[in-house]
Amino acid sequence: MYVGLLNFSILLVFGITGLEAMFSHGPSGSTESPVYSSFTAPANATDKQVADAVHRYLEPALAGPVPEFALSRDDDNNLTFTFYSANGTQRVTVLEKENRLKIEKRRNTIWQFFNNLHATTMNVNTADLRVRLWTLYTEFSIWSLIGMALSGMYLWLASRPGLRWAQAAFVAGAGIFILLYVVTR
C-alpha cells in the first residue's frame, strides 16, 4: 500500500503512456520556424568537439551532449545533429561557411511528454538536475511495479485463492499473454 502511494503519479504516467501508444502514429507536435544563431566552429575541432561546443553554447534545456554515433552530414556536407529532451527535439545544422547555426525546434504534445517521461531512466545522457531527479523516481517505480505485481499475487494466494472470478481473471490474462507471446515468437 505504501509503495503504491509513493508511485501513484508515475503509475498514472505509465497508464497514460500505454494509451497514448495505442493511438500513436509516430512523432507529432508543433514544429517552429527555423531560427539562426551566430556560431563559429572551433578551428581544428572534430565533429564531436563541435557538437559539444554547440551544446555548451545553446545549453538546450534538459538535453545532454550528442553522442558521436548520432552526428551526421547533410547533402551540403554540413554537420547536423539533434538534441533530445522530454519536451521535444532541437535539430541543429552547423553552417560553418556562414558562421551560424540553423536551429529547428519541435515541441512534443503533452501526451508525448508523458511518453518520454516514462522512458527517462538512469542511463539518460544529461547532467540536468531535474532530469536526474526524475530518473531516480523512474528507477524506484520500475522496481516498485515488479514488487507490487508480485506482492499482489502473494496477497491473493494467501488470502482468497479460491475466488472463482479472481482465478478466471488470472487465467485469462496469463493465457492471452502466453498465447500472444508464443504465436508472435
Add this chain to the structure above:
Amino acid sequence: MMYRTMRNIHLFLGLFAFFFLMMYGLSAVQMAHNGWFNLKPSVSGQSYPVPQPVPSDARALSRYLMDEHGLRGELAQVRTTGTGIQFRIVRPGTVHQVEYIRDKSELAVQTSVADFWGMLNRIHHIAGLHHEYRLINIWSVFIALVSAGLILIAATGIYLWFKTHTERRIGTILLILSLGYSLTLMVLMRTAG
C-alpha cells in the same frame, strides 16, 4: 458494498494484468540497466530462389517470401540500391533482413532472433493499431486495456487506502511527498523550454 466492489476491481484487474505488468517491469529493468544484459540476437542466414517473373518491388518480393517461404512480419525500411533492393520483414523479436541483387538468382535473407529479454524489450515497444501484421495490433489492444486497467488499479488503490482509517495519516504523508516530488519535477521539466 462499495469497498468490496473496489477491492474486487483492484484484485481482478491486477491478476488479469499480472503477466503484462511483469513484462513491463522486467523489460524496463533491462532498458534502464542495459549493461547488465546481453541482448545479442542469434543470427542465421538463408537464401531463396528469386521467383519468375521477378517481382518489381519490395512489397511483391516480401509477399512472395511470406506466401512461399513462411516469413512473417511487416515490411519495413525499404531501400533501393544501385544493384537491387533491401528491406526488412519485422515482427516483435524477429527481423528478416532481405537483400535482392538484380544480377543474382537468389534472395539473401539474414534472420535475427532475439532471446527472452530481447523479446520482452520488443513487446514493451509495441504501439499503434496501424500495423500490417495483425498480431501487433492485437498486442496493442491488450496493452491499451492493461494501461487503462493500470489507471484503474491506481485509482481503486487510493480508494482502498483511504477507507483503511488506521493508515490514513502515514498514507497521507507518503502521498503528499510523492505527489510533491513528481508533480514539481513534471512542471519544472515541461516548462523548461
